[in-house]
Amino acid sequence: MTSSTEPEHRAIFWVDMVGSSAPSRSDKDREEARDGLYTALEVVFRRTQLPWSSVGGHPEVHHEDRGDGGFWLxxxxxxxxxxxxxxxxxxxxxxxxxxxxxxxASIALRVALHASEVNFDRHGVSGTAMDFTSRLLDAPEFKEFFAKSSAVLGVIASDAFYHGVIRPNPDHQPDEYKQLTVNVRDTGPPEAHVRLFSIAASPPGATGRWKRPYLPRPPRPVRAALALTVLAVPLTVAPGEMPPPACESPPVQIRVRVSTEKEPIIRTLAQEFESGYRRMDGCRRADVNVVSASSPGGAREALHQGWLTRDPKEVLHEADVWLPDSSLEVEQVREALRVNRITTVGLDGSRGSITTSRLVVAVPSEMAGRLELSGHTITWQDVLGWTRKGYAFGRASPRASSVGLASTVALYQAALNTPKLNEEKLTKGDAASRLHTVEQAIAREDDEPGKLLCAMRASPPDDDLRGTALLVSEKSLIDYRANAPLGGDACPPGDPAAQPRLRPFYAEEGMPVFDHPFVVITRTPKPATKRMETIDAFHERLRGPDVQARLKAAGYRDASGGTTPQQDDIPSLLPAVELSGTFLDEPLLDAWNTARKSAQVLFAVDVSRAMAAPFPYSKGTRAAAAADAIALARPLMGARDEIGLWRFADGIGAGDRSLVSVGPPDPGRIDRLTDRLNGLRPTADGGDLYPAIAAAAKEMRGRGGGSGPDESTRAVIVITDGAGSGAPEAAELADDLSAGPPVRVYAIAFHSDSCAAGLDQVTRAAGGTCYEIDGMTAMRRALDGIATSLWGTPP
Structure with missing residues (x-):
């Protein structure tokens, strides 16, 4: 929250739900309505580029809840x-x-608009402008005017706001506002301007009751914001056209969870399915809510979605249909269901695949030339031999990705010269040493293959990634080569002339196949008949010849193994390997966790006063959230890892930054770490952000790590308010981090726009990632990505 002794000019947006305290509403109704209101408001704010992250301290917005509404400054x-x-x-x-x-739980909403000077202090906000806006909102004349309508939204604007903002802009339809004199009890001018928004009103020329077509809607408990991003639907029809039909019964909703790679095309196909799947009266029969996985992984993803456990504090995204990249993930979830003795949830994969893809070894063209590679086939033994020539690999984590799991199985099978990976093969004899050698060749590991390709896309000519072969899916490689976004919109297109060209290579023995199954999530009690009919119709649509042709054109393979004709050097037919049944999941991941590189991690926590700002979770502040984040990450570290803790802020000298020196996570160090985290108190005025990052990176570089097989990954994880991250020294720091010995830098920032303002430039230069967070769900996602990269498993 802003703290100031001088009044500050703010626009005031104050909302109030009509009849929230009516006796006819139950507490459950009120909870549902509040959830729906805040979901709608957040989506609308983000859609119109209004700042939303308002839980104290944000320089652009201040928000306070009022139970049945609230205000934004x-x-x-x-x-x-x-x-x-x-x-x-x-x-x-x-x-x-x-x-x-x-x-x-239905909602009708009153909104008051005003702009003037307001006063901030440690208790909140006050001033005549606040009193005036509140009385505008509660004016009896406005309430009576609204009550006579069937509108969902009534707006009252102060005379100053109307004449200064609304009237000068024809796009705001100022003539739709009616002047109204209201009683505001001497807090301001009584003249106001009101407008009603009644979506159900008939457009010109229509007869009878007119309604908009139904739009995709998330399940009531979820209120997922993604489904509301399609709300921009015209409220009128073109001259001479018939209005949409009156559809009294809602369409059947199905919820589809999809991998990040497939999300863009599945979302488009789902919208087309909705438009074409109609009843005889022309009304739509289905809403398909497509949501990509918030966290990668198989069994863990299921746990997070609430398929296996239900944490009332977590938002659930239960699915009706699951479209993972591989049946390997399905097997993981089935095993988790068995181990947890869950009998009310099942996975029906009998409908088979909707498309297929292959693992591919993507080699930078200069590296391929130096290795004298020709054609498009190699052997896995050849691949393992590249490390002796100074080259490395990039791979997604096997805990986080089907592609990472398939890559790990293929590499381990080749290293151990065995088609089956069981506990004996993975642990006996010199197996541990061989697998350790494989893992030391992994120069880059992320939670998603798209992040590897994104890093390659942004790599400068002298970057080590130019000598790194990436194990990715064909589809993601094709997207990279087509300069398409990677990982949804997380990695936008770059400069095609600047990014390295990647050549695809395939093992003569065969490449792992990704079968992209269509999995129906069954529950007890069974889904309604209409929902199952809709699911079957959606599956039939995805399996239809026109969609199959589009999937092929997008970079996937069809049932016969044929691929897109747009890539001349990607062979249409090649040997495929099904990995199901060739390895045991738990022993494999145990062996991987033992063989991987260790990590030396220094946490650096901002203790400026901004970190005392409220944060939406049980302990209430950003500083407490930072402490809990480290506590969540700490148990993931193994005996070979090391951990340390710094604090930073203006006025804290270099000698006072270190709270716990970097070292093994033995009981004594963990006890000290816990005590120091519990004792973190924000006290200083400024963040001292970039000097602290530079000093932390210098500290970790000084620790060395050696060049032998046991070299550790060194990392700095900064948890900060993030304000001021656009300082000019960002570019200088980025240059320094990219030029010196490698130390990965990750940033978790509470302040919105911190990443784009400079922190993203810094973290990318150091091989890390910047995350902006506005709640514990976002905090957990940030930890997912960081921990997967460093320790192999998310918290």
């Missing part, structure tokens, strides 16, 4: 026009929510 640097532009989107969102909400 928007900084003067944000155009006030955006508040007005948000109103029709908000009306759409409320109307969409009401279509599937229970009767007692």
């Amino acid at each position: 928007i900084h003067a640097t944000i155009p006030k026009n955006r508040l007005v532009e948000a109103l029709p989107h908000l009306a759409n969102a409320l109307d969409e929510y009401n279509r599937s909400a229970s009767k007692g």
